[in-house]
Amino acid sequence: MSDTQVKPEDQPKKVARPLPLVLEIIPGQAGEGLVMVMEPGSFEGRSLRELCQQALSRTDFSIEERQILEDIERQLKGGKLLCQGRDLEAPAQTFGTVEETGAGEAYLYVPVRAIKPQEGGCFP
Amino acid sequence: MWRCLEADLEILVHQGHLYVPLLFDPEIHQESQALPFEKYVSEASPGGVPQSSLPAALTVKDRRFVQAVSAASLLEHYGRLFPREHEKRRLLLREQYSLTADLWGLALDPKLITIVFHILPHFLRREGFSPRRSLGEGEILDLIRERLRIPRRFHQEAQRFLDLAPLKVALQRLETAKLESRPPPEGLVLTATLRAWWEQNLTAHLLAEERARLLQELEDREPWAQAQEGRLAVLLYLADQGSLELDGFGFTRLKKGQDYRIYKRTGPYALKDFFGRLYLFPDCRVAVASLGRLRPVVVDHYKHPFLRQHGSGQDICLGAESPYLTFSAKNVIQALEEGINALFYGYDSRRRQGYHRLDALPGMMRLVDFEDYRIPEDHPLIVSGHVEVKNRTT
Numbered sequence: 001m002s003d004t005q006v007k008p009e010d011q012p013k014k015v016a017r018p019l020p021l022v023l024e025i026i027p028g029q030a031g032e033g034l035v036m037v038m039e040p041g042s043f044e045g046r047s048l049r050e051l052c053q054q055a056l057s058r059t060d061f062s063i064e065e066r067q068i069l070e071d072i073e074r075q076l077k078g079g080k081l082l083c084q085g086r087d088l089e090a091p092a093q094t095f096g097t098v099e100e101t102g103a104g105e106a107y108l109y110v111p112v113r114a115i116k117p118q119e120g121g122c123f124p
Numbered sequence: 125m126w127r128c129l130e131a132d133l134e135i136l137v138h139q140g141h142l143y144v145p146l147l148f149d150p151e152i153h154q155e156s157q158a159l160p161f162e163k164y165v166s167e168a169s170p171g172g173v174p175q176s177s178l179p180a181a182l183t184v185k186d187r188r189f190v191q192a193v194s195a196a197s198l199l200e201h202y203g204r205l206f207p208r209e210h211e212k213r214r215l216l217l218r219e220q221y222s223l224t225a226d227l228w229g230l231a232l233d234p235k236l237i238t239i240v241f242h243i244l245p246h247f248l249r250r251e252g253f254s255p256r257r258s259l260g261e262g263e264i265l266d267l268i269r270e271r272l273r274i275p276r277r278f279h280q281e282a283q284r285f286l287d288l289a290p291l292k293v294a295l296q297r298l299e300t301a302k303l304e305s306r307p308p309p310e311g312l313v314l315t316a317t318l319r320a321w322w323e324q325n326l327t328a329h330l331l332a333e334e335r336a337r338l339l340q341e342l343e344d345r346e347p348w349a350q351a352q353e354g355r356l357a358v359l360l361y362l363a364d365q366g367s368l369e370l371d372g373f374g375f376t377r378l379k380k381g382q383d384y385r386i387y388k389r390t391g392p393y394a395l396k397d398f399f400g401r402l403y404l405f406p407d408c409r410v411a412v413a414s415l416g417r418l419r420p421v422v423v424d425h426y427k428h429p430f431l432r433q434h435g436s437g438q439d440i441c442l443g444a445e446s447p448y449l450t451f452s453a454k455n456v457i458q459a460l461e462e463g464i465n466a467l468f469y470g471y472d473s474r475r476r477q478g479y480h481r482l483d484a485l486p487g488m489m490r491l492v493d494f495e496d497y498r499i500p501e502d503h504p505l506i507v508s509g510h511v512e513v514k515n516r517t518t
Contacts, residue, residue, distance in 0.1 A: 029388060029461045031250075031371060085516040086517060115469055117468075117470055
């Protein structure tokens with residue numbers, strides 16, 4: 001009688017876990033921006049633009065965050081929000097990259113830049 | 125005028141102005157007949173009140189004098205007229221009051237301070253998403269210290285710098301010196317007397333300047349004396365080297381003077397042409413110089429639709445509405461961002477902007493060709509998201 005051996009799966013199935021979203025709106029080419037963390041389930045089905053509007057319409061900013069907000073508003077006068085060179089009409093998941101905290105907790109990171117493009121001179 | 129002072133003459137001092145005797149010359153004598161000579165009345169004598177406008181010519185004991193320069197200007201402009209002699213006198217005074225030893229403190233260049241403490245933090249990125257707050261001076265130096273290896277000699281210099289005792293002793297020595305200036309003697313005086321007055325006042329003037337310099341140095345150094353030695357070593361290192369690069373932001377001191385080239389790296393990026401084809405642009409440094417007008421240029425040998433040629437140090441085409449900006453933290457950040465934004469987001473394949481097009485139309489002469497930058501859409505850098513296509517929206 002032969003022993004029955006259970007063969008391990010070649011590629012174990014990955015269980016897709018819902019991840020929290022970390023949205024950062026950065027003014028121009030600055031190093032850092034305003035950060036908003038959203039719990040899984042609170043952002044799905046909404047476009048990235050809607051999430052940015054929600055983030056910018058907050059009223060509980062600290063003084064330092066308010067300065068960053070002013071920078072963003074200055075850029076948005078004649079400028080726009082861009083993520084990976086694209087407009088923000090698609091859902092946040094299509095833009096995000098999965099990153100990990102120091103403690104090994106995964107999250108979806110979406111950096112959005114408020115950009116005031118320069119149009120350049122005329123074609124000579 | 126200085127030659128007059130060297131000669132043995134009598135000159136007239138009236139209300140702080142010098143009047144020199146007219147030469148015994150027939151022609152001058154004839155010309156002076158037309159001048160309205162007033163009789164000199166001393167302010168000290170009864171009826172001698174200060175006049176609002178000074179007479180151009182005066183007579184004293186039948187001798188005629190004409191107005192020359194003010195006595196104060198002999199002190200004020202000496203440094204400009206005779207810079208070498210002025211500096212020599214200053215050095216002699218420093219030696220006399222022992223101000224030369226151990227006092228050559230850190231020259232805190234104001235532009236370097238602006239760049240390190242007001243421009244650099246804008247482009248820095250800290251790890252994690254801790255609540256955003258602006259960094260203090262000490263924290264910025266700590267951040268630089270974490271990422272740079274500071275040579276040992278700068279730590280030793282920092283220890284010496286923190287010792288304020290020699291500076292305070294030097295100031296005490298100066299307290300005994302006479303720093304007040306006296307008004308010039310009034311009336312007819314010998315040039316030797318006036319020279320003595322000038323020598324005394326010039327010494328007082330130079331000592332007052334030295335005292336102000338030492339007080340300023342003490343004021344600059346006292347806050348640092350409380351800080352950690354490591355932070356000061358970073359600042360000494362920056363002042364010595366005049367260059368730094370962190371997170372793609374950097375600056376280098378220009379060869380002449382106290383000016384800097386401040387730059388931000390773009391990193392590699394991609395642009396698409398009218399047909400949706402991709403072009404991979406290499407990293408470059410967009411820079412402004414702190415001297416004169418802030419105009420963003422690409423420092424490296426580079427080509428782009430917004431640059432005239434394939435070369436180095438070219439102005440980025442920003443259009444006619446680009447404002448005239450001079451050196452300040454806000455303006456440098458704005459100029460650098462304008463330059464980078466133009467390279468990243470300015471090119472629109474549907475509009476005629478800049479100098480060149482990515483896509484050549486058949487039969488078109490091309491001064492700068494971008495074919496070597498062409499990459500497939502499924503290029504690993506694009507697919508992995510390491511390189512962004514900046515103008516997808518246009």
